[in-house]
Amino acid sequence: MSTLILIPARMASTRLPGKPMADISGRPMIVHVADRARESGLGRVVVATDTEAVREAVQAHGFEAVMTRTDHESGSDRIFEALSALDPGGKVETVINVQGDLPTIDPETIRAALRPLEDQAVDIATLGVEIHRDEEKTNPNVVKVVGSPLSETRLHALYFTRATAPWGEGPLYHHIGLYAYRRAALERFVSLSPSPLERRERLEQLRALEAGMRIDVEIVQSVPLGVDTAEDLARAREILTNS
Structure with a gap:
């Protein structure tokens, strides 16, 4: 491709x-x-x-x-x-x-986002990480992906939410907002109006799911550091200075 x-x-x-x-x-x-x-x-x-x-x-x-x-x-x-x-x-x-x-993102993490598109049925690919810290499971700023397992490292996304989901025993996954789009899928996505669930959850990717588009999620091992605050910036400087 x-x-x-x-x-x-x-x-x-x-x-x-x-x-x-x-x-x-x-x-x-x-x-x-x-x-x-x-x-x-x-x-x-x-x-x-x-x-x-x-x-x-x-x-x-x-x-x-x-x-x-x-x-x-x-x-x-x-x-x-x-x-x-x-x-x-x-x-x-x-x-x-x-x-x-994402100044410290591992290039392998970027490569991982492309893998689900090996399946021609997938429109959009993205990433997830298993959540291990209890406080993240209930944090609405940690977006969760609810999906049907396809393998040990891949989910077929059914929903994205700020709530703690799914309920019951089993892993929860933190969604990483890095996407790989087929060109036609991106063109269709931006032509759509914001959807009801997108507005309610304030999660843009729900627009694609509500329109019947398929999103698969590759599971990686760590969440890349996103720089949103002065504290994040200080951490990024520390990581890159010492790398």
């Missing part, structure tokens, strides 16, 4: 304003994310941004960047605009959306 890795980057974060440009070991955070994506070896890497300073910084470090509108409601809308601009001829078959706040 012809694969394009897109990294959406917007400056208007409410908890950590300007975070794509946050300095980590002398380089902006978004450049570290692009490095991890390139190390996955899956294909072309492009940052999709609405800010000229981000574009200039990315290009100064040898990566591609594409400007997108400022009024997108989601990263999915931003990457679809970027895909349309970068590949109007439709040669790209698969798009991987790597969030721009």
Whole structure:
């Protein structure tokens, strides 16, 4: 499959304003994310941004960047605009959306997101990690994926929720918001209006499930550090300085 890795980057974060440009070991955070994506070896890497300073910084470090509108409601809308601009001829078959706040993500984790698309019935692939800490099982900020097991490392997603689910004995899985889309699936997804369950749970991926699209989940071993706060940024600096 012809694969394009897109990294959406917007400056208007409410908890950590300007975070794509946050300095980590002398380089902006978004450049570290692009490095991890390139190390996955899956294909072309492009940052999709609405800010000229981000574009200039990315290009100064040898990566591609594409400007997108400022009024997108989601990263999915931003990457679809970027895909349309970068590949109007439709040669790209698969798009991987790597969030721009994952500067320490293991390139193998990015590669894992592509594996469920080996099944032609799958429209969208994503990632999950088994939850071991009790406090995370009841934390609404830890999104859970409810799925039917296909193997020891894969689920067919039935639902995503902020609640503690499913009930009863057995593992719970933390959803990681990194997605691999078939091109047609991404195009269909962004054409849909927000769905009732998406609005209620505030989880965009429910729109796809409510529309009958298939999402499979590859189980990986650890949750990548997402930088949302100053404390997260300090941790990322510590990890990358010592790596």
